[in-house]
Amino acid sequence: MRIGVYGREFDAKFARPVKQLLDALHKEDFSLVIHSDFCSYLKDQFDCAFHASTLNTAEDVKDLDFLISIGGDGTILDTIAIVRDSNIPVLGINTGRLGFLSNVAVEDIQNTVKCLKERDFHLDSRSxxxxxxxxxxxxxxxxxxxxxxxxxxxxxxxxxxxxxxxxxxxxxxxxxxxxxxxxxxxxxxxxxxxxxxxxxxxxxxxxxxxxxxxxxxxxxxxxxxxxxxxxxxxxxxxxxxxxxxxxxxxxxxxxxxxxxxFKVDLISLPGQEFFGTIRSKMMWGIDKRN
Missing domain, CATH: 2.60.200.30 (Probable inorganic polyphosphate/atp-NAD kinase; domain 2)
Structure with a gap:
């Protein structure tokens, strides 16, 4: 499977899990296509080369199975202008702040790769x-x-x-x-x-x-x-x-x-649902009476 990767610069504390993600995807024989600007940033960040093609325009995403967004919700919004009406699902890995849309935590990297490989996820179509x-x-x-x-x-x-x-x-x-x-x-x-x-x-x-x-x-x-x-x-x-x-x-x-x-499909992994995200991100139910 071909997976696109788009992202923004991230805090140093996320360097290790991002590298683990890319290594895990490569180990599972996913073919990576990394956005050119982000690819240059990763090479400088990790001081190494990646076995990946690069994407620059919306035309380059046509043969992708998924697109992974590494960043916050703003990064997800950037990816929408890349996937457009291609029906390519987008998965958000949160290296930003709140993460309503990019709600996969970096601690779940291994499980995320497993779910992608087995196609164990569901799609949320967003208007x-x-x-x-x-x-x-x-x-x-x-x-x-x-x-x-x-x-x-x-x-x-x-x-x-x-x-x-x-x-x-x-x-x-x-x-x-x-x-x-x-x-x-x-x-x-x-x-x-x-x-x-x-x-x-x-x-x-x-x-x-x-x-x-x-x-x-x-x-x-x-x-x-x-x-x-x-x-x-x-x-x-x-x-x-x-x-x-x-x-x-x-x-x-x-x-x-x-x-x-057209709509855009966001990938949700098993166990992820809207009200759970709301409770987690907005701290609903954080009350000493509960």
Whole structure:
């Protein structure tokens, strides 16, 4: 089997388990294809060569069976722009911080390799948001977590007008507006008071960022709806963010959001499930009465 490997620089404490992972994959006769930048970093980190091909573009992943992401949740988001609509499953090894998406601990390396070899895992299909109106800005107008319109200047609010299926919904006077998938509901959306939505739910959440009206609350709508947003500001530009990728758009620009025609598959190993991850990462149930 051919396994792609993508990652970011990691803390020194993760060097040994990452090396163990790569050695274990090679020992099991997996054919490794490592992202070129990460491969260069690994060679410098370990002062050795790897028996691996390199990948650079989305075209290079077509023959992969899996793609392993080594890093945090932000690294997982990077991989989405690599796998795109190829249906290649992604497995996240957590060398970052919280790790909602990259939820395989480095202590589980040997079991992880065993599960991959035996295909003992299940796939969680995650929906994405497509953004229309960014022609010439990006060749991958999709977000796994959220699409956010927010102010560029630190001192002024912006006004975001929102329509759902061409029906006017609201004008938000705020620092910005988040349109989140269920996957992204535990990210920026959650920190702004939005609800946690189970993966697989066919919904998106509209959550204002620091609204100047206490009556404005997050709204959950079906993912089959189309959302149109127009933002006004005193500044010239506004920031539009797709996951971790930010772009400047013109004042008054209109963007349309809809459910993407494809999904991304994330690998979950035996014993991993959503509420278990929530309890672990968010420390639910940490109470002396339990």
């Amino acid at each position: 994405l948001i497509k953004v229309d109106g960014l022609e010439g800005i990006t060749d991958f107008p999709y977000a796994l977590n959220e699409v956010t319109i927010h102010k560029k200047d630190t001192s002024n609010m912006i006004t975001v007008r929102a329509w759902v299926d061409d029906v006017f919904m609201n004008s938000y006077w705020a620092d910005g507006l988040i349109v989140s998938t269920p996957t992204g509901s535990t990210a920026y959306n959650l920190s702004c008071g939005g609800p946690i939505v189970m993966p697989g739910s066919e919904n998106v959440v509209l959550t204002p960022i620091a609204p100047h009206n206490l009556n404005v609350r997050p709204v959950v709508i079906p993912s089959s709806c189309q959302v149109r947003l127009e933002a006004q500001t005193r500044d010239q530009d506004i920031l539009l963010t797709l996951d971790s990728r930010s772009f400047s758009i013109e004042n008054g620009a209109s963007v349309k959001l809809s459910r993407s025609s």
